[in-house]
Amino acid sequence: MIPLENYLLLSGILFALGAYGVLARRSAVMILMSVELMLNAVSLNFIAFAAYLDPSQITGVIFAVFVITVAAAEVALALSIVIRLFRLRATSNVDEAANLKW
Amino acid sequence: MAAEITWWVFAVAVVAAAAGVVFSGNVIHSAIFLILSLAGVAGMYLFLTVEFMALVQLLIYGGGVSVLILLALMLTRMDMGGQKEKVNGAQMPFALLVAGGLMAVLVGVALGTDWGPGADGGPANVSIDLIGIRLFEDFGAPFVIASVVLLVALIGSIILARDEEE
Numbered sequence: 174m175i176p177l178e179n180y181l182l183l184s185g186i187l188f189a190l191g192a193y194g195v196l197a198r199r200s201a202v203m204i205l206m207s208v209e210l211m212l213n214a215v216s217l218n219f220i221a222f223a224a225y226l227d228p229s230q231i232t233g234v235i236f237a238v239f240v241i242t243v244a245a246a247e248v249a250l251a252l253s254i255v256i257r258l259f260r261l262r263a264t265s266n267v268d269e270a271a272n273l274k275w
Numbered sequence: 276m277a278a279e280i281t282w283w284v285f286a287v288a289v290v291a292a293a294a295g296v297v298f299s300g301n302v303i304h305s306a307i308f309l310i311l312s313l314a315g316v317a318g319m320y321l322f323l324t325v326e327f328m329a330l331v332q333l334l335i336y337g338g339g340v341s342v343l344i345l346l347a348l349m350l351t352r353m354d355m356g357g358q359k360e361k362v363n364g365a366q367m368p369f370a371l372l373v374a375g376g377l378m379a380v381l382v383g384v385a386l387g388t389d390w391g392p393g394a395d396g397g398p399a400n401v402s403i404d405l406i407g408i409r410l411f412e413d414f415g416a417p418f419v420i421a422s423v424v425l426l427v428a429l430i431g432s433i434i435l436a437r438d439e440e441e
Contacts, residue, residue: 175282175397181385183289185384187290188377189381190290190294191293192377198364202302202347202351206344209340210297210312213316224401226390226394231409235409238328238331238410242424242425243424247428249343249428250428252346253432253435254435256351
């Protein structure tokens with residue numbers, strides 16, 4: 174039997190790795206991939222809690238469905254913004270697109 | 276016992292692939308590692324007896340999102356003239372500190388909390404019937420709104436990515 178804690182540890186490590194990628198990497202596509210890692214960690218957490226602690230309602234699984242839906246929309250929009258940025262500036266480095274930064 | 280060993284193989288593969296995503300210097304390698312990591316998480320959903328979510332994960336992430344990311348990578352690659360692209364920004368040590376602290380907090384909370392009687396047994400069998408009932412009856416309105424969100428995202432990304440001069 175795999176206890177619930179194992180899934181929580183796995184998803185915590187995944188989330189921390191994704192957070193590191195978002196903070197450290199400077200390529201916009203890399204930041205996006207790290208965000209995907211974090212979203213996956215969250216989905217895994219939701220589904221683990223649903224399967225272990227809430228098997229009669231499984232609200233966590235429904236949450237994960239919506240997380241995946243929004244993640245798909247987010248990836249499509251963000252990548253089209255990255256492509257537009259690349260066309261304008263010939264770079265996908267987020268540090269070179271900091272005009273709105275105060 | 277065999278299930279435990281398989282679980283640990285999957286867990287190590289997921290974490291190793293995720294580390295490959297954030298630490299690899301080559302963005303294409305990162306994207307391949309990302310596909311591996313997402314497929315490993317789909318395997319985790321199989322261990323949690325939620326086969327429907329495992330299939331959705333493979334279809335949407337393995338089939339859709341990863342292809343989209345690879346295409347965007349190819350469209351935004353520059354010829355650096357043999358010069359290696361800088362991987363991390365100047366804030367890399369700070370990022371390491373924040374991510375390490377976050378991991379310590381998450382691990383501490385996961386191990387230090389009493390999750391109640393259900394946490395030590397195996398996962399309950401989640402039937403696909405129940406997922407369908409919950410999704411289409413109790414969460415019907417959010418489901419419809421999610422489809423509107425997807426439609427808006429579709430139109431928005433077409434408008435953003437198309438050529439201006441026609």
